[in-house]
Amino acid sequence: MTFAFDLILCLMILGTAAIALFVRDALAAIAFFIAFGNLMGLAWLGLDAVNVALAEIAIGAGVTGVLLILARARLLALGDAATSTGSPLLLRLGALAACAGFVVLLAAAVLSIPPESGLDRVVAPLMPGLGIENRVTGVLLAFRAYDTLLESFVLLGALVAVWSLAPAGAWPGRPADPGMADAPMRRVAGTFGQLLLPVALVMAAYLVWAGSDLPGGAFQAGTVLAGGLLVAGMGGTIGLPSSDQPLLRAALVLGPVVFLAIGLAGVAAGGLLVYPAGLAKALIVTIEYTLFLSIGVTLALLVAGPPMPGASDPDPEGKG
Amino acid sequence: MSPLDLLMAAPLGFMAAALMLGPSGRWLILLAAPLMAGLALWLALLPPDAAYLVGQWDLPLGILLRADGVARLMILATALVIGAVGLHALAEPPEKPGHAAQAETFWPLVYLMWAGANAGFLTTDLFNLYVTLEMVSLAAVALAAMGSLAAALRYFMIALLGSLAYLLGVALTVARYDTVDVILLAQVAEADLATLLALGLMTAGLLIKAALFPMHGWLPPAHAAAPAPASALLSAIAVKLGFVILVRLWFEAFAAVTGPAALHVLGGLGAAAVIYGSIQAMRQDRLKPLVAYSTVAQVGYLFLAFPLVAGTVEPSGAWAGMTLHGVAHMLAKAAMFLAAGLMLKAVAGDRIADLGGLAQAMPLTVTAFGLAVVSLMGLPPSGGFTAKFLLLSAAIEQGAFLYAGVLVIGGLLAAVYLFRALSACFAPLAGAGPDTASRGPVTGGVQAVAPLALAGLAIVMGFAGTALVDVSAIEAPWATPTVIQPEAAP
Amino acid sequence: MDLPLPVLLSTGHLYAVTGAALVGLGLYAFITLRHPLRQLLAVNVVGAGIFLILGGLGRGPDATDPFPQALVITGIVVAVALTAFGAAMIVRQAQTRAAAKPAADDNENPAP
Amino acid sequence: MMTFAPLLLVFLPLVAAGVSFALPERLSAWRNAANLGVAFTKLLVVAYLLNATEAGLVFEWRYEFLPGHDFVLRLDRLALLFVTLSVFLWLLTTIYAIAYFDRGPNLPRFFGFFNLCVLAATGVAMSGTAITFFLFYELLTLATWPLVAHKGDDKSLRAGRIYLSYTLAGSVAFLAGILWLQSLVGAIEFAAPPDLTGIPALTLTLIFILCIGGLGVKAAIFPLHGWLPEAMAAPAPVSALLHAVAVVKAGAFAIVRMIYDVYGIGTVAELGLGVPLAALASVTILYGSVRALMQSDLKKRLAYSTVSQVSYIILGASLIGPYAVIGGLVHLVHQGIMKITLFMCAGALANRMGIKAIADLDGAGRLMPVTMAAFSVGALGMIGLPPVAGFISKWYLGIGALQSDAAWVVAVLAGSSLLNAAYFLPLLYRAWLLPPPPDRPAIRELATTRDRMLILPAAVTALVALGAGIFASLPFSPLGWATLIAEGGYLR
């Protein structure tokens, strides 16, 4: 892509960001934030970072967007419109000066660093040993697998943290139903959900598989799964699970635990997270599949929020 | 197997297990506490050059885990603190109904914090530190939210800002040096704009996490409002990881870049924190805010030590003083929060004036509180004394009389506010006439054991000074070069 | 497109500087906005800016460094986890406050 | 036994402290037995050590508690002097305290901390390095705080607060002083005085002021004495212990150590620090006496008397002459014995007859003749009348002053003796010569075991005070021992 395209894209990113931040109405702000996230995805494409582009659009724009919309709706139901209220002029001026100065400093620092893909040269020769092609996956699940392992537990921990907010008497229970209140709307969304959920599963599975060699991976795939689950949940295709369902808990911890177990099993081969020669790809794919499932369920429940009192299952067929 | 990985893996395993077991997951602490203490002890006794690369991937790409003196001491103290706090929480009588969610989720969060803290103390990788920092912060905010949602939200927002500042610094470092490993950075770091900005950003972010004055604003409300076990963990563990990362940055990765002026800024902030925190603590009428402000003051000492460590040719004394202060504060402050929790529960109030008669009613708990007071004030024999003694020696040796003065005055101010709380326990029961016996023993002694053990350990530290100083010097950045000397990026 | 700009500013730098501007923009919003949900949004913009700096400065002549890419993916996941927790806290706080208020019109939805 | 005995001496009280803390109130008999047993055992150990030390042996035990800083317990003659005094008086005070409290509240706590105080005082005496000294000195501060605040009423808590503020401030000044000195000369061992040559006189003077200022708080040197009268809120056994032996003496003892074992008399003389210190001590002596005269409360009067008397020790140490040193050291013992007598008597009077103010003393001698007799011996000794021990101290101090060409000190001594007489003789007059108020019921002084335990310790100390004066020339008398110390080291 040409430089002009990049430049316009960057300006649009800044524009959407500014609107998302400063527009009065919260819904508009979130809408522009989602647009901003999608443009960010394009920017990552512009940087030839397709893995990140997928993650940014799916997680940064998609999941975060849904999250914010849901939060805004729940606030609105309580009479809080989450409009941006102005702060004192003096504060704004001071902040403006400080932030402008900071940006100049930061930009100067950024410009003083020549862009280069220094570590690509380190990564490339190591890839054949792993048997996979996607270097980002290689970094995520081999060279820096330790980060990823801890991160999978951060995600799990975030869900536990969200659950810890459950109000008195709601535990163990289901999150507030994110579904449509209006029955016909619910039917429409439900039909879509029924259609989308299997497709999302297939697509997510493909993304994981492709992630070894092509852009994709557990996180992107998990997001797709979460999206499918959420849409299905909104339409009532599936009921939201109670937080104490053993099956649910198992699904949540499966990925991180398998990852941890494989990591520890590596000790037999020489140390934490060491993959025995030849087994690397198999192990990575195993980790990715279990992780993707857990991430999908975790993200969906993160969006749904803590268990709430009286959140009964409108469609008691249980969760798939 | 090595304790370096098990110390991270075991708590994560317990976290998953606690989630699977649901309400009965609380019993896991009976297994976890001794196991983790054993692992931490094993780590402390490893040969000095204990370190390895995760997955055998070499630097600059891979992640190095290293058991240096700071990590050994911090992890041991963490194991003791979380173990004791966990057992204390296990003995907690069933909470008010309706708090079942908190009672159950408390445990996975504690294990997450445990894993994050251990992993963070061990790693030398700045990005890996970011992830562990988030593990600890996430758990910390969630634990704080069990007390006051508003305070936790404030904590959350400011901690998020801190995380981002740190992350931005890491981003600049990656871009500039193509590595985020502390040991490699120590070899290549130069004092250019990007590096200085990166260091400044990371420092600012971590100072928020470590709650150094004037970035401490979130701490007192959050720590004071949380339930006692949560407060104990917040004050003991959560602020320490930020401090340890700062040590890694300032004395190792960017030791060549940092100038004395910058170190004195940190030292000055530390000194200001000591004075400010103490004065604020003196002004509190309620017990838990007093203890929380004492944390603000005590964190100050950690940073007051920075210029002292840098100021000598042979910094083992100041270095040990800094490290041991962190450890002693962990033990004593956790003990103090647990004891304070028991005391406040017994009197069903939260003011210092409510504490009258407790010295008779719950002597063990008050003793624990008193021992914690001794260590926090830096009176001998205690870990707090050993640390402050080393720092004061270093300050006087260097002629840093300002810091020496702050160390001395800080101890006196601590005496003023801590003894105020302690002597309130000796006062007769407020408004209840001469019959002090009416306030019978309130809780079973079981729960008092945890603060008593922790405070006792803080005291015992005072007798093991030489051994602790030796441990703190293991693989210290100023000592002989580290054993692992990976090649720099091609 | 034969503007001299690419000479002055490589693609990587362009995105990195955009990231820097996003950081500043988000920071300003974080300071001046009062509502926690909007602050959360601002934090996400700052995060995106940081990621863009990482990506932009990892942009080589023919490829983008996979190392910062992996860091960014990790960062995005951490960010969404924290955002979810933050949003849940904000909603719970509003609910607690609403419950604490003397509720006159509990079941009615308030006017916009 | 050689290295074991000093350790035993220091750490035996831990046993009694542990037992006291652990046993519930209903097992108080066991607690009392443990306390008395330990105190008695210590006395035996001291007797053994006295014998061995007199033969010239020096015990030492060291442990590196921080790199470069040794924890050293060392038993030289000066240490043994203080140890003997404290161990002996502690046994009596324990007996007295058991009777005094009988069945009060919080006794496990009291006896626990009481024993910790013994431990700290013994440790103070036996410290071989400045740091070790500081450790025990602080422990003493801490362990006495719960004793001062024991009653838990507002007055006691206030007294505890004031006590802590003064002593902690003093401690840190002292700590800063010795750390400063250590940064210049390395670890300070009392057995081997550091080489101070080459250090600027100003620095040395500043350090001296820091150290003496810090220690002077506990020694209650004017104007740092403010905590002592306040601490009268404590129960009588505590007052006896704090004012006769533990705290004030620890301060005075440390000042002696500073002058003789750290700086050395040569350096102190060279820097010209002796005379100002002697002048300050003189001011304190007179000030304390005048204030004592103004008190109407018996214990307060005794407290100000202590302020005055402790400075005799410092006066003796700062005069830097053989006789003055002997006078100061022997007064360390004599004043302890006499003052504890007075406090125990005051406590007994308050305990049995509710006498607290001086005006209530009328006729006390008729009702409690043994108590008042002991009190009289103590009071006369304080004034310095022969043959009570106090005379010996003042005699040696006077000669020492003349030796050191400080004749003005003799005037101070004389003036102080006059003031002492002025505030003690009226008490004796009231007690012996005035009739008791008609509404005061007659009591039998030594009716029960408890009464005997309350009153006889004071009688014993009074007899000892008398004996120390009469038999001053025997080798194991305080004077003999002080002479031995002075000859052994301080008059090189």
Add this chain to the structure above:
Amino acid sequence: MSWIDLAVLALLGAGLAFYAAGSLGFLRFPDTASRLHALTKADNLGLGLVALAAAIYGGSLAVAAKIALVWLFAVIAAGTTSQLLARRARLDEARLDDADSAPDGGLR
């Protein structure tokens, strides 16, 4: 410039034109229903044309199949959301008629 390029260009141009028309309608039409009318019809057609262009440009059947799938799901998603939006708009109007209460979050 080959025929294929020309075809791609033409399809792209036509698609963008439809998009532009749809956006114009979205901005100019008075109420929700007519705005949706403009958006869905014009944009779906625009998307189809652009997708077709992309498929031809991609040059392989596999790519074309993928793009077709993308198009299909986009159309289904657009259809569903328009349905929901329209229903929602009607509900809101009904409530406004009641003049009692205001739009409540369709998402609770």
